[in-house]
Amino acid sequence: MPLPQTEMPGRLQAYCAERGIRMTQQRRAILGVMETASKHLDAAQLLRKAQKLDASVDRSTVYRTLRLLKRQGLIDELDLMHIHGEGHYYERKLNRDHIHMACLRCGKIMEFVSDIFEKLKSQVEKDCRFRIVVSRLEIGGYCAHCSK
């Protein structure tokens, strides 16, 4: 199991090359979409966009590539509290973990970075002697506008 840690946005393909991951036609299409897309793509959208670059791309290749990127720590997988059905969403991993908040009424997704979150993770690592590889904090509730 590989270690995570990313730094800059932008060059997924370069990362894969560095790590000796074979680059195929299909992966180029999928990575191209991930690099240029705005956040929170689901697998079906990703498939559709990738097929515009390479029509031969199959569902299973998309899922296999997502699993690969997850394992490399290059992307994060989100549920967004299952607000829009059962599926998952994907986003490029940034240098800092962030919390996702999903409004149960209007469906808006918000992000939040917190030092306290970092402190909490340190506490878990120390108190439980647990080496954290990946973490996911998702919150469902009502945003400022909808709780009025």
Next chain:
Amino acid sequence: MPLPQTEMPGRLQAYCAERGIRMTQQRRAILGVMETASKHLDAAQLLRKAQKLDASVDRSTVYRTLRLLKRQGLIDELDLMHIHGEGHYYERKLNRDHIHMACLRCGKIMEFVSDIFEKLKSQVEKDCRFRIVVSRLEIGGYCAHCSK
């Protein structure tokens, strides 16, 4: 790591009655299983056990009942970082939210309660003016034993 229960253990049916939820043969079977089971049941196990109490229980009824209990805030749904496939796990909600840690090597699931987690949630509510209904923090990594 046993945690203090809400009040009386095993009164899901009473909760449902209080809230005016209709009680059926099938729901009685499903709630019975949830009340007596140890934690982290998946839907398939729940279905099998419930069918021993009422053979007519269908998959879809199990899922519909789980959704109902989720919405009532009586149970929590967990991914456990998809360590054992794609499915979900369910547990009765206790008085205090807890963090789930899943070891990516041995598959062990650990739980942890933290004041810092409570502080983090307060921060989100204040700084983002977001009213929290449900929250889920899951961590994947290596437990003390496996990171040696």
Next chain:
DNA sequence: ATCTCAACTGCAACCAGTTGCGACACGGGG
């Protein structure tokens, strides 16, 4: 005890994600 109707159920068809398999292509070595 019976009536009534919204809520609930089983079924079957469907969406989301995974897997086994034989065919294929990337890219390093000759």
Next chain:
DNA sequence: CCCCGTGTCGCAACTGGTTGCAGTTGAGAT
């Protein structure tokens, strides 16, 4: 430049979870 092995691909079949529909049932009102 071509060969070759291994990693990857598309396909089809499968598991986990959801949904529309038509028939049934629980429980409050009479």
